[in-house]
Amino acid sequence: MSVISEYDSFADIYEVWTDTAASTGANLAFYVDAYVNAAGPVVELGVGDGRIAVAAAARGRSVIGVDLSTAMLERCRRRAESAGVGGRLTLLHADFRHFELAAPAGLIALPYHSLGHLTSVDDKRHALAHVFSQLRPGGRFVFDDFLMTPALIDHMRRVQLRAEYRSTAGVDTLLWVTSLVDPASQSIKVVTWEDQLDTEGTLCQRRYRRLSLSWLEPSQARTLLTDAGFVVEACFGDFAGTPFSDATAHEQVWIARRPL
Ligand SMILES: C[S@@+](CC[C@H](N)C(=O)[O-])C[C@H]1O[C@@H](n2cnc3c(N)ncnc32)[C@H](O)[C@@H]1O
Secondary structure (H helix, E strand, C coil): CCCCCHHHHHHHHHHHHHHCCCCHHHHHHHHHHHHHHCCCCEEEECCCCCCCHHHHHHCCCCEEEEECCHHHHHHHHHHHHHCCCHHHEEEEECCCCCCCCCCCEEEEEECCCHHHHCCCHHHHHHHHHHHHHHEEEEEEEEEEEECCCHHHHHHHHCCEEEEEEECCCCCEEEEEEEEEEECCCCEEEEEEEEEEECCCCCEEEEEEEEEEEECCCHHHHHHHHHHCCCEEEEEECCCCCCECCCCCCCEEEEEEECCC
């Protein structure tokens, strides 16, 4: 497949990106528990560098990881091998909307706001219908989405220093981020740039990377799930399993089931 993914250029900063993100600790624990406790096969869509899948594999769970980015899949493969669990991961280079499983899944997960990488509602609808088709009756689909609020929009629009580190070549590096957020189209363009500094602190190189994202309002997510044939078992407002409420939620975490 010759599709170029935005993540092919994002892959080399993905680990620092997730290490410095607000929700990755909580979403990691939530999804690893879900994978370990599910009846298999377990599939992670948008497996990325295996941050979640490899942790689940280290607890004995076999995971099928699907991703469109060859660079992310390569990182995932290396992470699994260095953790000694390469044999528990099956990696598929495919789109959320087209992956084909050898056997129907017991759990399909789409963590870390990744449905938002499909930026049109139609694409999301196709993805949910496809996920439904790849689950066995009684199988579950679990995903999370941004809960977009005015405060989160303000936060995303700010220029933030995300991290300070030495690059693999030993160069002093600053990672910055801001986002263009368009509430009318529910779309987000994340813009990051890495500044590499010489020993005097002078900027010698700047590299930009961009990610296209989007979000669903909770009512849209519920409608898309039920239109695809799912029964919604739960919607949480965080990764601790707190029932969703407008007053307290800061994520949307959906648990849906293909009926028997
Ligand atoms: C935010 S990362 C999540 C990675 C991992 N699940 C985690 O939680 O760290 C999103 C991943 O989805 C993949 N992705 C984006 N759009 C995709 C698509 N249409 N089909 C398959 N994978 C896709 C990207 O390549 C990337 O690895």
